[in-house]
Amino acid sequence: xxxxxxxxxxxxxxxxxxxxxxxxxxxxxxxxxxxxxxxxxxxxxxxxxxxxxxxxxxxxxxxxxxxxxxxxxxxxxxxxxxxxxxxxxxxxxxxxxxxxxxxxxxxxxxxxxxxxxxxxxxxxxxxxxxxxxxxxxxxxxxxxxxxxxxxxxxxxxxxxxxxxxxxxxxxxxxxxxxxxxxxxxxxxxxxxxxxxxxxxxxxxxxxxxxxxxxxxxxxxxxxxxxxxxxxxxxxxxxxxxxxxxxxxxxxxxxxxxxxxxxxxxxxxxxxxxxxxxxxxxxxxxxxxxxxxxxxxxxxxxxxxxxxxxxxxxxxxxxxxxxxxxxxxxxxxxxxxxxxxxxxxxxxxxxxxxxxxxxxxxxxxxxxxxxxxxxxxxxxxxxxxxxxxxx
Amino acid sequence: xxxxxxxxxxxxxxxxxxxxxxxxxxxxxxxxxxxxxxxxxxxxxxxxxxxxxxxxxxxxxxxxxxxxxxxxxxxxxxxxxxxxxxxxxxxxxxxxxxxxxxxxxxxxxxxxxxxxxxxxxxxxxxxxxxxxxxxxxxxxxxxxxxxxxxxxxxxxxxxxxxxxxxxxxxxxxxxxxxxxxxxxxxxxxxxxxxxxxxxxxxxxxxxxxxxxx
Numbered sequence: 001x002x003x004x005x006x007x008x009x010x011x012x013x014x015x016x017x018x019x020x021x022x023x024x025x026x027x028x029x030x031x032x033x034x035x036x037x038x039x040x041x042x043x044x045x046x047x048x049x050x051x052x053x054x055x056x057x058x059x060x061x062x063x064x065x066x067x068x069x070x071x072x073x074x075x076x077x078x079x080x081x082x083x084x085x086x087x088x089x090x091x092x093x094x095x096x097x098x099x100x101x102x103x104x105x106x107x108x109x110x111x112x113x114x115x116x117x118x119x120x121x122x123x124x125x126x127x128x129x130x131x132x133x134x135x136x137x138x139x140x141x142x143x144x145x146x147x148x149x150x151x152x153x154x155x156x157x158x159x160x161x162x163x164x165x166x167x168x169x170x171x172x173x174x175x176x177x178x179x180x181x182x183x184x185x186x187x188x189x190x191x192x193x194x195x196x197x198x199x200x201x202x203x204x205x206x207x208x209x210x211x212x213x214x215x216x217x218x219x220x221x222x223x224x225x226x227x228x229x230x231x232x233x234x235x236x237x238x239x240x241x242x243x244x245x246x247x248x249x250x251x252x253x254x255x256x257x258x259x260x261x262x263x264x265x266x267x268x269x270x271x272x273x274x275x276x277x278x279x280x281x282x283x284x285x286x287x288x289x290x291x292x293x294x295x296x297x298x299x300x301x302x303x304x305x306x307x308x309x310x311x312x313x314x315x316x317x318x319x320x321x322x323x324x325x326x327x328x329x330x331x332x333x334x335x336x337x338x339x340x341x342x343x344x345x346x347x348x349x350x351x352x353x354x355x356x357x358x359x360x361x362x363x364x365x366x367x368x369x370x371x372x373x374x375x376x377x378x379x380x381x382x383x384x385x386x387x388x389x390x
Numbered sequence: 391x392x393x394x395x396x397x398x399x400x401x402x403x404x405x406x407x408x409x410x411x412x413x414x415x416x417x418x419x420x421x422x423x424x425x426x427x428x429x430x431x432x433x434x435x436x437x438x439x440x441x442x443x444x445x446x447x448x449x450x451x452x453x454x455x456x457x458x459x460x461x462x463x464x465x466x467x468x469x470x471x472x473x474x475x476x477x478x479x480x481x482x483x484x485x486x487x488x489x490x491x492x493x494x495x496x497x498x499x500x501x502x503x504x505x506x507x508x509x510x511x512x513x514x515x516x517x518x519x520x521x522x523x524x525x526x527x528x529x530x531x532x533x534x535x536x537x538x539x540x541x542x543x544x545x546x547x548x549x550x551x552x553x554x555x556x557x558x559x560x561x562x563x564x565x566x567x568x569x570x571x572x573x574x575x576x577x578x579x580x581x582x583x584x585x586x587x588x589x590x591x592x593x594x595x596x597x598x599x600x601x602x603x
Contacts, residue, residue, distance in 0.1 A: 317461070319456060320463075338463050339470070339473035342463070342473050342474050342475075343473055343474065343475050344475075345475060345478050347441075347443065347461050348443075348461060348463060349452075349455075349456045349460070349461045349462055349463060350452070350456075350462075350463035350464050350465075351449075351452060351453050351456050351464075352449050352452070352464050353449075353453070354449065368453050371453070371457040372453060372456045372457055374457065375456055375457035375458055375459050376456055376457075376459065378459055379458075379459025379460070380459075382459070
């Protein structure tokens with residue numbers, strides 16, 4: 001086991017960020033029909049909460065993201081994943097807003113998840129944690145937000161799985177969200193997306209080191225399975241043209257094909273690196289839980305399949321964003337959300353950004369995204385009577 | 391643009407926007423279909439405190455609108471009006487757009503379905519200058535205000551003022567107002583006959599009201 005994975009594991013129990021602990025008297029009631037108690041949520045805040053607690057923005061992270069949005073990552077040492085979006089003078093301006101980001105329930109960076117110790121057994125939960133849903137994640141976030149003394153969030157924003165949480169916030173707690181920015185997401189996980197997730201899960205569970213989820217007690221991790229899961233998923237985050245542009249058929253540190261199964265091509269080497277670095281920072285069981293939560297997400301399901309009904313009476317202002325080359329959550333998914341919001345009479349903006357960078361565009365330097373977020377937030381701030389941004 | 395030819399296209403849109411703003415009742419709910427860069431929406435929000443929503447075909451313009459803080463979605467009038475519920479707006483506005491839609495009749499029906507009133511502005515193809523060009527040159531008119539050739543024009547469903555009024559009648563909509571501007575941007579006398587308006591009018595602005603069944 002490398003030093004990195006050791007430090008990654010220490011983040012599970014003793015995260016370097018703040019932690020909100022909810023005792024036996026504050027159980028998390030989950031969709032699976034049971035409770036999790038006690039539990040904890042690791043979080044970070046940036047900026048200052050104003051006197052009437054009206055300037056809070058919640059950032060929801062993606063499948064393998066975390067709450068280290070605009071600070072150095074405690075495990076990888078890399079900058080936060082949204083440093084260009086969140087900070088002083090940034091589109092989400094921490095000079096003006098109180099920004100909260102939390103690790104989702106089921107995660108592995110300090111919030112209660114499969115790697116956390118089950119208080120009744122003294123062993124890690126492993127796969128004995130109840131299956132979690134996007135709504136369970138949102139419920140836990142709502143408890144955190146309440147604990148921080150905030151009744152209504154000025155805005156909730158996130159991409160991909162984070163965008164699902166944004167939509168679910170407006171669905172479960174419509175009165176607690178003034179504005180919402182779901183990016184590169186959808187109101188349900190498509191069949192193709194479930195298929196890719198299933199490949200990832202099977203790769204993990206087929207690794208003999210997985211040990212039915214009890215790898216911690218065998219002092220190992222399903223390194224290969226998790227790496228393959230990541231490699232597969234990573235392809236879906238990019239686009240064919242971006243891959244072609246970046247790697248083409250270029251060879252890796254060699255002048256000719258080796259007629260073997262080494263990483264001859266740069267793309268192979270790149271994916272292997274992505275896979276191997278991922279296992280150092282992410283828990284395999286947590287990956288199973290996160291992917292399942294996304295697969296189960298379908299906002300229209302409890303409304304006779306009519307998505308518009310999920311948004312009926314919602315006063316939240318929406319800014320939906322999609323990227324043209326995103327084939328994981330193609331713009332059609334966002335359009336379906338926009339049409340439903342229109343049908344429900346909601347105030348919605350829709351920005352579709354032309355880029356070949358694929359699904360991961362929301363994590364990359366895409367100026368149109370920053371401009372749209374900045375403009376949308378400024379107008380929402382005016383509407384709610386907050387001091388507007390520069 | 392020289393003075394001889396009257397107001398420029400830009401002036402027309404500015405004059406048109408102001409005329410629309412004069413019609414819209416304060417604090418109403420407005421959908422601007424084909425809102426371009428959001429100028430009209432902004433004017434309406436600032437001067438009439440309306441709740442304005444926009445739809446625009448060109449994504450670049452949509453992004454500009456959203457960055458300006460306007461509630462605009464990318465959409466096609468022919469495809470996406472169907473997703474709006476009945477009677478959701480007080481006004482549906484289409485400024486210089488209807489002649490560019492594939493199915494103007496259906497678009498008009500949707501506008502009247504989702505709003506109490508529809509306000510549309512469009513160029514009058516039967517203006518005397520156009521008639522003259524067809525009559526004398528035998529070619530499709532290309533003028534300063536209609537600068538496109540037949541093969542590259544976005545205006546695929548040209549009509550005259552009389553044609554448009556006939557469609558409104560067919561759809562059972564009530565014409566509440568008809569404002570016609572001549573090539574100098576001056577309003578043609580309201581009392582003038584429709585045939586005269588159809589001859590000297592270069593731009594028309596019409597306010598329609600849904601007939602309650």
